[in-house]
Amino acid sequence: MDVTIKDIAEVAGVSVATVSRVLNNKDNVRKETKDKVMDIAKELNYQADFNARSLKTNKTHTLGLIIPDLTNPFYAQTSSIIENVVHDLGYSTIICNTNNQPKLQDEYINILRQRRVDGIIFGSARIDDKSITDLKTKNVPYITYHRCLKKGDTNYITTDDVKGIKQAVDYLVSCGHKKIAFLSGPRIYSTSIERLRGFLQARKEYNLDFDPDLIRDGEFVEEKAWEETQNLINLTDPPTAIIAANDIMALGALDCCIKSGLSVPQDISIIGYDDIYISSHARIQLTTVSVHPEKIARKTAELFVKKVLTKENSESVQLRLDPKLIIRNTTA
Amino acid sequence: MDVTIKDIAEVAGVSVATVSRVLNNKDNVRKETKDKVMDIAKELNYQADFNARSLKTNKTHTLGLIIPDLTNPFYAQTSSIIENVVHDLGYSTIICNTNNQPKLQDEYINILRQRRVDGIIFGSARIDDKSITDLKTKNVPYITYHRCLKKGDTNYITTDDVKGIKQAVDYLVSCGHKKIAFLSGPRIYSTSIERLRGFLQARKEYNLDFDPDLIRDGEFVEEKAWEETQNLINLTDPPTAIIAANDIMALGALDCCIKSGLSVPQDISIIGYDDIYISSHARIQLTTVSVHPEKIARKTAELFVKKVLTKENSESVQLRLDPKLIIRNTTA
DNA sequence: CTGAAAGCGCTTACAG
DNA sequence: CTGAAAGCGCTTACAG
Numbered sequence: 001m002d003v004t005i006k007d008i009a010e011v012a013g014v015s016v017a018t019v020s021r022v023l024n025n026k027d028n029v030r031k032e033t034k035d036k037v038m039d040i041a042k043e044l045n046y047q048a049d050f051n052a053r054s055l056k057t058n059k060t061h062t063l064g065l066i067i068p069d070l071t072n073p074f075y076a077q078t079s080s081i082i083e084n085v086v087h088d089l090g091y092s093t094i095i096c097n098t099n100n101q102p103k104l105q106d107e108y109i110n111i112l113r114q115r116r117v118d119g120i121i122f123g124s125a126r127i128d129d130k131s132i133t134d135l136k137t138k139n140v141p142y143i144t145y146h147r148c149l150k151k152g153d154t155n156y157i158t159t160d161d162v163k164g165i166k167q168a169v170d171y172l173v174s175c176g177h178k179k180i181a182f183l184s185g186p187r188i189y190s191t192s193i194e195r196l197r198g199f200l201q202a203r204k205e206y207n208l209d210f211d212p213d214l215i216r217d218g219e220f221v222e223e224k225a226w227e228e229t230q231n232l233i234n235l236t237d238p239p240t241a242i243i244a245a246n247d248i249m250a251l252g253a254l255d256c257c258i259k260s261g262l263s264v265p266q267d268i269s270i271i272g273y274d275d276i277y278i279s280s281h282a283r284i285q286l287t288t289v290s291v292h293p294e295k296i297a298r299k300t301a302e303l304f305v306k307k308v309l310t311k312e313n314s315e316s317v318q319l320r321l322d323p324k325l326i327i328r329n330t331t332a
Numbered sequence: 333m334d335v336t337i338k339d340i341a342e343v344a345g346v347s348v349a350t351v352s353r354v355l356n357n358k359d360n361v362r363k364e365t366k367d368k369v370m371d372i373a374k375e376l377n378y379q380a381d382f383n384a385r386s387l388k389t390n391k392t393h394t395l396g397l398i399i400p401d402l403t404n405p406f407y408a409q410t411s412s413i414i415e416n417v418v419h420d421l422g423y424s425t426i427i428c429n430t431n432n433q434p435k436l437q438d439e440y441i442n443i444l445r446q447r448r449v450d451g452i453i454f455g456s457a458r459i460d461d462k463s464i465t466d467l468k469t470k471n472v473p474y475i476t477y478h479r480c481l482k483k484g485d486t487n488y489i490t491t492d493d494v495k496g497i498k499q500a501v502d503y504l505v506s507c508g509h510k511k512i513a514f515l516s517g518p519r520i521y522s523t524s525i526e527r528l529r530g531f532l533q534a535r536k537e538y539n540l541d542f543d544p545d546l547i548r549d550g551e552f553v554e555e556k557a558w559e560e561t562q563n564l565i566n567l568t569d570p571p572t573a574i575i576a577a578n579d580i581m582a583l584g585a586l587d588c589c590i591k592s593g594l595s596v597p598q599d600i601s602i603i604g605y606d607d608i609y610i611s612s613h614a615r616i617q618l619t620t621v622s623v624h625p626e627k628i629a630r631k632t633a634e635l636f637v638k639k640v641l642t643k644e645n646s647e648s649v650q651l652r653l654d655p656k657l658i659i660r661n662t663t664a
Numbered sequence: 665c666t667g668a669a670a671g672c673g674c675t676t677a678c679a680g
Numbered sequence: 681c682t683g684a685a686a687g688c689g690c691t692t693a694c695a696g
Contacts, residue, residue: 001471002448004689015667020691030665050446051383051392052689055672058333060383062426062447070412071609073405080402083429092443094394095427097415111424114382115394116334139333255614277403282587283615336673347683352675362681384673387688665696672690680682 003044011040023048054116063304064112066096066105067123072248073276075123078145078297082121085301091118098124106131113140119309121300125149125156126188141308143317145300146291148190155308157300157319161191161273164289164323165198165243168271169206171287171325172241175332177269179209181232181239183218183225183249192220195245195273214239218249225249229256233268240268241331247272247279247288254286254330265332275326285329292321335376343372355380386448395636396444398428398437399455404580405608407455410477410629414453417633423450430456438463445472451641453632457481457488458520473640475649477632478623480522487640489632489651493523493605496621496655497530497575500603501538503619503657504573507664509601511541513564513571515550515557515581524552527577527605546571550581557581561588565600572600573663579604579611582618586662597664607658617661624653 005019012019014033021029022037054060063086067075083093094117096108105124109131112120119141125132127150135142136154148156172180182199185192196215203210213235218225225244229252232239244250250272257264264270272279275290299319307315337351344351346365353361354369386392395418399407415425426449428440437456441463444452451473457464459482467474468486480488504512514531517524528547535542545567550557557576561584564571576582582604589596596602604611607622631651639647 002689006689016690017667017669017692018665021666024691028665033665047442047445049387049448049689051386051448052672053691054383055381055387055674055689056691058672070402070408070415071405073403073408076402076405076408079427080429083402083427084431087428087440092426092428092447094424095411095415096419096424097412099416110379113379115424116381116383251610251613258614278583278610281583281616282590284613334673338673348674349676349683349685350681353682356675360681365681381673384688385675387673387690388675390688667694667696669694670692674688676686678683678685680684 002049003046004049005046007044008037008040008046011044012037058116060116060118061091062115062117063091063093064096064108064115064117064120065093065123066098066108066112066120068098068100070095070097073278074146074247074274074293077277077293078123078300081294081297082301085298086305089301089305091305100124102126102131109135113138119143119304121145121304123147125190127190127193128188141304141314143300143304143308145296146191150190155304155317157296157303157317157321158190159291159296159323160320161194161323162198162201164273164291164325165195166202167323167325168243168273168289169199169202169208171327172243172269172271172331173206173208175241175269177241179211179214179237179239179241181214181216181242183216183228183242183244183253185218185220185245185249189220192245199243211237218244218252220246220249222248222252222255225252226256229253230260233257233260233262238268241271242268243271243273245273247274247276247286250286250288250330251278251284254284264330269331271331280328287328287331288326290324290326292324296321334381335378336381337378339376340369340372340378343376344369390448392448392450393423394447394449395423395425396428396440396447396449396452397425397455398430398440398444398452400430400432402427402429405610406478406579406606406625409609409625410455410632413626413629414633417630418637421633421637423637432456434458434463441467445470451475451636453477453636455479457522459522459525460520473636473646475632475636475640477628478523482522487636487649489628489635489649489653490522491623491628491655492652493526493655494530494533496605496623496657497527498534499655499657500575500605500621501531501534503659504575504601504603504663505538505540507573507601509573511543511546511569511571511573513546513548513574515548515560515574515576515585517550517552517577517581519549521552524577531575543569550576550584552578552581554580554584554587557584558588561585562592565589565592565594570600573603574600575603575605577605579606579608579618579620582620582662583610583616586616586618596662601663603663612660619660619663620658622656622658624656628653
């Protein structure tokens with residue numbers, strides 16, 4: 001059906017080897033035959049079969065991108081940037097949406113291996129993710145961004161979350177808050193763990209209220225955060241401020257407070273984390289800690305392709321970027 | 333490097349043909365040898381090479397998904413659903429983000445053809461999209477969702493946007509509005525054209541203010557909508573309500589009104605279109621016309637794979653779903 | 665500068 | 681029920 005190099009070779013009266021050479025822009029071919037072949041290829045509207053090529057070259061120029069939830073604006077934004085950047089570098093990306101299910105992640109990893117992708121970018125890494133570390137023995141290059149593995153020699157680009165939460169607490173304390181609640185994420189992600197650690201450290205440092213009821217698991221999910229905020233509000237001695245470990249949860253907390261008749265920030269302060277785009281909207285104006293999604297995505301894509309994927313001397317990349325508190329109008 | 337069927341054949345003491353048969357679960361093979369081969373495949377941790385397989389079968393079980401902007405929550409949500417649904421049906425999806433650039437779309441179409449995808453799903457179709465209709469002569473199946481081509485025998489799933497805008501105007505008129513502005517999208521998309529047409533029809537029907545200044549091109553972009561809203565507000569005789577042709581622009585309009593000191597809906601009403609998830613947030617509460625993103629995405633994925641991609645008798649699918657006005661708190 | 669040949673990892677008639 | 685062989689569309693030493 002599709003036209004092949006054999007078709008071109010016939011029309012041009014040369015061998016397929018020669019056609020292949022000009023198509024791959026090798027230098028050892030006469031300009032005259034080169035032009036002829038090129039013209040014919042264009043005329044026949046030839047489209048090389050990348051899969052056939054991969055069979056010989058062992059390179060698919062395809063990357064897997066595994067993320068936990070494309071519906072989360074943070075991952076939508078970073079996925080979008082990663083796709084665009086690696087495209088400019090000559091790679092296609094197969095996107096895989098795990099919906100936060102480890103089983104689905106394993107399934108996707110297998111599929112990506114069967115498709116012989118040149119490497120995998122993970123936004124979905126758990127702290128003890130054996131499926132990912134196993135990749136090392138199987139020789140498939142990978143990098144994790146945002147969420148990362150426990151430690152060691154794997155590639156990652158993430159944010160100094162302890163520092164980020166510290167900034168949030170600093171600010172709330174400077175506003176006079178003493179009873180601060182914390183909405184955490186699942187303890188299986190580095191981001192949740194680090195952010196919680198940052199909170200615990202800061203709480204100790206400032207000698208804030210130690211009430212265990214103030215720390216709640218919002219699971220990084222808007223609805224769950226909503227419920228837990230409800231619980232927080234209903235406490236006999238409720239907090240005056242809530243720090244949510246991501247913006248999605250902060251949005252849930254905000255929604256809950258408003259629907260419960262509270263004014264934000266007059267009655268209660270709310271701080272998020274990530275700085276997704278909607279947080280800056282005039283009707284939201286969420287105070288949050290920015291992890292610079294665009295920068296993190298761009299760096300992940302570029303460094304993975306340019307440093308890790310280079311066959312000869314694959315360098316390791318390990319980066320921990322500085323977060324930045326962005327003060328808007330949900331805090332006082 | 334990777335283990336192949338040849339490796340398995342050697343260990344099992346059978347031919348590669350037999351190995352291939354059991355791996356593909358053909359029936360004509362003795363249970364005994366079948367079990368042996370399976371055991372060995374598992375033991376060696378065999379992962380079939382999908383690309384090599386495609387070379388023979390002419391099926392890649394890969395789909396291209398071309399969308400205009402993954403950062404737009406509508407496309408993030410629908411892409412996420414499409415990816416998950418086709419995955420369950422045995423397909424991987426290569427995602428392509430055109431950033432609304434026709435040139436990039438053409439580039440992506442070529443790449444997808446070179447990768448021999450089994451079909452392409454377009455969320456980015458322009459009304460006169462020759463690159464897409466050309467696909468018919470090249471025998472690559474496709475479907476467009478949301479935005480669709482001019483008409484004819486191509487596959488699409490979209491919404492009755494004339495009806496949707498009609499509902500919005502009906503409601504505003506019932507609230508007493510007579511001077512209604514309209515923020516349109518680029519006239520190259522069916523969605524923009526239909527929504528504008530719906531507005532013009534309704535305006536005529538109700539004999540509303542015909543001032544041409546009231547219709548402005550927000551380009552489906554939040555920032556552009558922000559500027560045009562500013563222009564609208566500054567009119568000597570400003571509108572009392574704004575209909576935005578998508579939620580993104582409505583969000584921009586809302587942001588602009590608030591920052592300009594107006595109260596919504598007390599001073600001005602705003603209606604969006606699409607019903608992206610953030611529109612329902614307590615701080616947003618955007619009145620909008622829902623196109624049922626989840627339903628449209630699910631149907632697109634299912635019908636494309638089950639109807640269009642079946643080799644024998646590919647059926648055409650053409651669907652125009654009914655929209656629904658969702659009244660929240662940006663209108664009065 | 666060019667061609668014949670081998671081979672990448674599979675599948676599938678054909679023959680037995 | 682199984683194997684030998686051809687072939688999918690390419691690339692790349694090897695030889696000239």
